[in-house]
Amino acid sequence: MTVYTVKRKTQSWYGEQIGILILNAAYPCVPGNVGNATTYDYPVRFQEVQGASIDRLLNQRDPALKDAFIEAAVELQNRGVKAITGACGFMAYFQEEVAAAVEVPVFLSSLMQIPFMHALCGGRVGVITANAPRLTPRHFAACKVDDSVPLAIAGMEEQMEFREAVLEERGTLDSAAIEREVKEVALRLVENNPDIRSILLECSDLPPYAHAIQAATGRPIFDFITMINYVQQTIVRRPYTGHM
Numbered sequence: 001m002t003v004y005t006v007k008r009k010t011q012s013w014y015g016e017q018i019g020i021l022i023l024n025a026a027y028p029c030v031p032g033n034v035g036n037a038t039t040y041d042y043p044v045r046f047q048e049v050q051g052a053s054i055d056r057l058l059n060q061r062d063p064a065l066k067d068a069f070i071e072a073a074v075e076l077q078n079r080g081v082k083a084i085t086g087a088c089g090f091m092a093y094f095q096e097e098v099a100a101a102v103e104v105p106v107f108l109s110s111l112m113q114i115p116f117m118h119a120l121c122g123g124r125v126g127v128i129t130a131n132a133p134r135l136t137p138r139h140f141a142a143c144k145v146d147d148s149v150p151l152a153i154a155g156m157e158e159q160m161e162f163r164e165a166v167l168e169e170r171g172t173l174d175s176a177a178i179e180r181e182v183k184e185v186a187l188r189l190v191e192n193n194p195d196i197r198s199i200l201l202e203c204s205d206l207p208p209y210a211h212a213i214q215a216a217t218g219r220p221i222f223d224f225i226t227m228i229n230y231v232q233q234t235i236v237r238r239p240y241t242g243h244m
Helices: 054-059 065-078 089-101 110-121 137-142 160-167 175-192 207-217 224-235
Strands: 018-022 044-048 083-086 124-129 151-155 196-201
Touching: 018 065, 018 224, 044 065, 054 089, 054 160, 065 083, 065 089, 083 089, 083 224, 089 110, 089 137, 110 124, 110 137, 110 196, 110 224, 124 175, 151 175, 160 175, 175 196, 175 207, 196 207, 207 224
Parallel strands: 018 044, 018 083, 124 151, 124 196
Antiparallel strands: none
16 A cells, blocks of 8 residues: 655645746636646646736836745645746746745746757747847846847737737737737748747747747747746656566
8 A cells, every 4th residue: 555645734635736826917828828727738736926917027027026926936835836837938037036935946937948948959049028128137147048148039019919918918819810920020030030040939828829930930949838848747757668
């Protein structure tokens, strides 16, 4: 008989492997979005960061949000998740503070993949972000991205459907329109920077269109889901089966 032991007295249920910090926002999260549980082949647990609106995180970069992020991360840890990620690349702003406050691995931003992408693919790394003017050196520094990695950055802030549906939280979302918009942004990014060898989708709303971007550009595409899947495989290793 296998004997199991309580890991944390604050944990009343089991099996949720990845904890996901979610902004206080309201727009449709389609399959493939970080905020849609059907995106994953394993259990995840969402935790809203109280008061963390798109405006306060992206535009204001409000330092007062630090405590709310830490509180939400501690709650996820207390509920037994094995690692904590985010649902917005701009959460990098609090990556270091949250990581220092909990005992489990923390990877709040898809930007953390950039050094790996550069080591793997070489060349320039293309970044497609929700809002290019709002992406600051602090976001990159918190993800250990330094000046040795050449970048080319393009934003979605001027794309009408994306801006109105996501950044302005209109309440509806035309997924086909956003796919067209992000493909156009990606093609223009590669045309202007032909030395791009890989592309990162900073925004958690863009992974549903990764396949279309890859088909259009021919580049390896990294996003939140590639990062989350990678970490999930490291924290829940399974035995191999097969034949010799």
